[in-house]
Amino acid sequence: MFEPEMSSTAVTIRLENVTQRFRVIQERPDTLRELFSKFFRHQSSYHDFDAVKNVSLEVPPGQMLGIVGRNGSGKSTLLKVIAGVYRPTAGTVEVHGTLAPLIELGAGFHHELTGRENILLNGLLMGYSKREMLEREQRIIDFAEIGDFIDSPVKQYSSGMYMRLAFSVATEVDPQILVIDEILAVGDAGFQQKCFERIRNFKSAGKTIVLVTHDMSQIEEHCDRAILIEKGSIMADGPAAEVAELYRSSIALEVVGAH
Amino acid sequence: MIELVRETYRYRELIWALALKELKIRYKRSVLGFLWALLNPAFTMLVLTLVFSTLMRFPIPHYAIFLLSVLLPWTFFSQSLSYAVESIVTNGDLIKKVAVPKVVFPMAAIVSNIINLLLSLIPLALLVPLMRHPFYWTWLYLPVPLLALIIFTLGMTFFFAAANVYYRDVSHILQVVLSAWFYVTPIIYSLDFIPQKHQWIFKLNPIIYVINGFRLAVYYGKLPKAPSIIASFVCAFISLLIGYAIFRKYQDDFVFYV
Numbered sequence: 039m040f041e042p043e044m045s046s047t048a049v050t051i052r053l054e055n056v057t058q059r060f061r062v063i064q065e066r067p068d069t070l071r072e073l074f075s076k077f078f079r080h081q082s083s084y085h086d087f088d089a090v091k092n093v094s095l096e097v098p099p100g101q102m103l104g105i106v107g108r109n110g111s112g113k114s115t116l117l118k119v120i121a122g123v124y125r126p127t128a129g130t131v132e133v134h135g136t137l138a139p140l141i142e143l144g145a146g147f148h149h150e151l152t153g154r155e156n157i158l159l160n161g162l163l164m165g166y167s168k169r170e171m172l173e174r175e176q177r178i179i180d181f182a183e184i185g186d187f188i189d190s191p192v193k194q195y196s197s198g199m200y201m202r203l204a205f206s207v208a209t210e211v212d213p214q215i216l217v218i219d220e221i222l223a224v225g226d227a228g229f230q231q232k233c234f235e236r237i238r239n240f241k242s243a244g245k246t247i248v249l250v251t252h253d254m255s256q257i258e259e260h261c262d263r264a265i266l267i268e269k270g271s272i273m274a275d276g277p278a279a280e281v282a283e284l285y286r287s288s289i290a291l292e293v294v295g296a297h
Numbered sequence: 298m299i300e301l302v303r304e305t306y307r308y309r310e311l312i313w314a315l316a317l318k319e320l321k322i323r324y325k326r327s328v329l330g331f332l333w334a335l336l337n338p339a340f341t342m343l344v345l346t347l348v349f350s351t352l353m354r355f356p357i358p359h360y361a362i363f364l365l366s367v368l369l370p371w372t373f374f375s376q377s378l379s380y381a382v383e384s385i386v387t388n389g390d391l392i393k394k395v396a397v398p399k400v401v402f403p404m405a406a407i408v409s410n411i412i413n414l415l416l417s418l419i420p421l422a423l424l425v426p427l428m429r430h431p432f433y434w435t436w437l438y439l440p441v442p443l444l445a446l447i448i449f450t451l452g453m454t455f456f457f458a459a460a461n462v463y464y465r466d467v468s469h470i471l472q473v474v475l476s477a478w479f480y481v482t483p484i485i486y487s488l489d490f491i492p493q494k495h496q497w498i499f500k501l502n503p504i505i506y507v508i509n510g511f512r513l514a515v516y517y518g519k520l521p522k523a524p525s526i527i528a529s530f531v532c533a534f535i536s537l538l539i540g541y542a543i544f545r546k547y548q549d550d551f552v553f554y555v
């Protein structure tokens with residue numbers, strides 16, 4: 039969890055020459071037996087792979103940044119570096135302000151616990167205090183439209199209820215920065231509408247949002263700026279509409295080329 | 298070390314909530330719920346008392362109390378380790394999605410087991426008058442060995458939880474280690490049973506000093522001597538220093554292996 043730092047700088051997120059290296063292990067020695075047998079055969083069975091390569095990025099407060107790119111291009115890794123899930127192999131990451139990660143809805147939920155218990159646990163996991171969570175509890179329940187189910191274990195929830203509650207927890211805590219990975223592609227139209235309405239409110243409140251998505255219409259409609267990631271590097275950085283168009287045409291080119 | 302104290306304080310609510318979650322899940326769907334935390338040791342005690350007062354007679358009066366005074370802290374130790382060794386791996390999904398300090402997971406495992414230990418002392422306190430064993434004022438001393446035991450256990454859990462991320466054999470090895478450790482520790486027997494000239498070997502066992510504190514206070518109504526108390530805390534802090542140093546060194550890489 040990042041320390042909410044007070045700073046006068048005009049950025050909320052700053053990445054400098056960030057590289058995230060993964061060791062891809064072809065035959066991962068999961069057990070000691072495998073380790074020993076590897077050791078005696080003197081094999082190296084891995085290669086290093088940079089999911090994010092030397093990326094520098096600054097996001098000013100109040101900006102909504104879209105990250106686009108093909109599957110495996112490194113978008114999600116970049117988002118996780120920003121969210122503090124990964125400590126980068128090289129480079130520095132600065133985040134000023136409280137950050138709420140929406141990387142997977144309900145990541146911190148436990149099936150056996152009730153909705154109410156999960157609200158508290160999830161908030162604590164994100165670094166909020168118990169008092170803060172209890173204050174917001176009713177608003178979270180109201181927004182999620184869970185009703186009486188709030189005191190039932192979440193394993194009894196429909197997937198829609200589950201997602202509504204998770205989204206509600208993550209956004210009602212009033213973060214200064216919101217990072218969203220793809221999750222808005224799920225849920226029914228009504229729920230999506232509600233989510234985007236909330237995101238618009240976030241934007242007008244001057245909060246910083248980073249959104250990863252494949253849906254170019256979301257980028258065009260909501261983002262101020264977008265970056266195109268390819269093989270771990272930023273290939274384009276500019277106004278959302280232009281980058282979305284660039285991405286569309288690069289996909290189109292590839293489809294044409296394949297035929 | 299100061300960092301550990303600071304993180305513990307900062308995330309105390311989270312650690313507490315995770316510990317309660319663990320207990321809730323452990324006793325969920327059972328009719329008696331939390332009562333099991335009391336009933337479980339109570340039934341163990343009943344069985345032990347019956348076995349050792351009728352079938353196997355040791356030349357130790359009130360053997361059940363002699364045994365339970367150290368068996369309960371030992372159970373805390375071995376259960377904490379067994380839970381905590383998996384704590385990073387089982388929370389892997391969470392670690393991959395939320396930036397959360399990793400120390401909270403082994404800590405929560407310990408806290409939930411502390412609650413269990415404290416609850417299990419209640420049936421022991423009831424058994425003492427029931428067997429007409431004197432209730433010594435030295436019970437008041439118990440928080441001291443308890444503290445040493447918690448610190449010692451914490452260090453061990455940090456080490457095993459970290460090691461298990463890299464090699465899942467560790468949790469199996471731990472079970473073997475624990476069962477061997479149980480027999481080389483004077484739990485079911487007394488150190489006095491061991492010939493004088495071999496006793497030094499037993500005194501290399503780092504948990505023996507803390508265990509001794511429990512037995513002296515509950516069974517003998519005595520306080521341990523100063524060197525023994527010091528030894529128990531020295532062992533505890535060495536365990537914590539080494540365990541935490543290793544955990545801290547690798548914690549940022551856990552996310553790649555869970």
